Amino acid sequence: MNEREKVILVGCQLPDIDEERFSYSMEELASLVHTANGEVIMTVTQKREAAHPATYIGKGKVEELARLVEQLEPDVVIFNDELSPSQNRNLSRQLSVRIIDRTQLILDIFAQRARSKEGKLQVELAQLQYLLPRLSGQGTELSRLGGGIGTRGPGETKLETDRRHIYRRIDEIKTQLKLVAEHRERYRERRKKNHVFQISLVGYTNAGKSTLFNRLTDADSFEENLLFATLDPLTRKMTLPSGYTVLLTDTVGFIQDLPTTLVAAFRSTLEEVKEADLILHVVDSSNPDYYHHEQTVYELLDELGVSSIPIVTIYNKRDIAHRNFVPSTKTDAIIISAFDAHDLRRLRQFIEETMMKQMVHYHASIPSNEGRLLAQLKAETILRELHYNEESGMYECKGYMMPKHPLYGQLQQ
Structure with a gap:
């Protein structure tokens, strides 16, 4: 070290x-x-x-x-x-x-934490935009990057002191980021086509999002008691109590007074949130300033223009909650500890019930030779009841699904 x-x-x-x-x-x-x-x-x-x-x-x-x-x-x-x-x-x-x-x-x-190519490009762009107005009179210092806090560049790039180099590099980065964004857009389109339910975890930095993400998805996102432990959005599958599979995305932590250069640069890291069907807002109930943290997150979500997406609040770190902690009543909420197995089961149940509020109820009779359709109902809807009716020789299915799902139209017929 x-x-x-x-x-x-x-x-x-x-x-x-x-x-x-x-x-x-x-x-x-x-x-x-x-x-x-x-x-x-x-x-x-x-x-x-x-x-x-x-x-x-x-x-x-x-x-x-x-x-x-x-x-x-x-x-x-x-x-x-x-x-x-x-x-x-x-x-x-x-x-x-x-x-x-x-x-x-x-x-x-951010320069130390960025792992993905996009993360590194985002940071470098923000650093260059920050440096530009500060170049004059700093000729010698900037060429000595890599010497301690505040001087590290992302990846291997050594920042040139020449403005022309910087302008050229900014253009290059913007072009590369555009390609990355298009690539991600294609991914999103594919996910939409497959009608997967998407959930985003958001919250103030160090609220415990990555820990929850790992416990809910068996992933290996970087978790540590540090600010900004996660920078690059990660998406993994999560299975709910009914067997329904959704996609869960972990996002970069929010922070008050986020530098303006960064807000712009990290917009696209938060683009994933715009595609979500549900947002889980994780709040650290052990932090004495938790109320301000909540407000910061709501303000940034407003700026991102995602206020129409349903939000629920997860108050985390229940085991070490601050003595003055009182949950706010802005949204449906649950109080848990990410390290408690019983709490995680409650949380999965809570997520499933929240999702059902956005869904439509269905009741269908499926012929016993329609194995594929049955398998689809199990994987792509919240199946609440399934039993075989001896008299009709049909499977009776009751559950909930997204109204836009193609299966819904199929069952209506």
């Missing part, structure tokens, strides 16, 4: 942010640093009416910070906000230490 880098955190509390919210956001920044393999050795905060246009924090605070840098010799100083290019330059000059902001930190974590 590489040695952890020593980090000083700096936060500025502006009038529109209350005490509690500010302290959570500083804690979240510390968690992000931990995820990026850093160790916080000191936190410096200041209350101001507005951020200082030249140095973000006031002159006195810059001097205090300069003394701390001299004394503690950190590897990097991280600000809990996006710094303007000039603020970054001024601070670097006055503090003679590497300065990065929250956006760069998140980009850095």
Whole structure:
């Protein structure tokens, strides 16, 4: 394991942010640093009416910070906000230490976590778009990428300091991403044709989506107590109590104040959510800030334009729920622990019952020689009853299916 880098955190509390919210956001920044393999050795905060246009924090605070840098010799100083290019330059000059902001930190974590080709391209695009306005006066630093938090590039790419290279690279990446998006679109069309019911897991970063995903699908998505453990959407089959098989997709975690460069770049990672028939919103009930996390997710879902898709809430980590936790009543909800087998059975049942609300009930009599049709009903519908009627020599089937499923038309006839 590489040695952890020593980090000083700096936060500025502006009038529109209350005490509690500010302290959570500083804690979240510390968690992000931990995820990026850093160790916080000191936190410096200041209350101001507005951020200082030249140095973000006031002159006195810059001097205090300069003394701390001299004394503690950190590897990097991280600000809990996006710094303007000039603020970054001024601070670097006055503090003679590497300065990065929250956006760069998140980009850095994404660069480490991206596994798929698309994920890596997304990150590189976001990094380049972030770097462009910050190029002047940083000639030497950018060519030295790969030197610690905030400087890692995705894959092997070393960022060139030349703007023309960057513009050319941005065009290349956009072209490649377009191809990837078309490829995925074809996959989606195929899934639609096969009339598979699709479910998306969404939630604030570190709410336990990947753990749930793995427990429900026997998959091996990366799960760890880190922010942004999952970046690339993964889709696997999940079998419900009735035997009905659906597709479950794990998505990247949401976060408040997601850098704008990233919102655009990671839109397509969340495109899968738009295709879902049902969204499972996973909330970490052990996090004291769970309510704000829920709101952040709803806001981002609104931005994605998926408010018409039915949503249910899964409050996870019931075993370590926060003492002030009270479920909100915005949607149907269930409280579980992903590590409890009984809870997982309840959850599968809950998902199946939620799906049935979108489906139509059917009652059909199927001749005993129609084996294929029976098998289809078992796999592609929620079959509630199946028994053989001696008198008619037919199988009586009762259950639920999607109204658009071709079988529905067939049974009507």
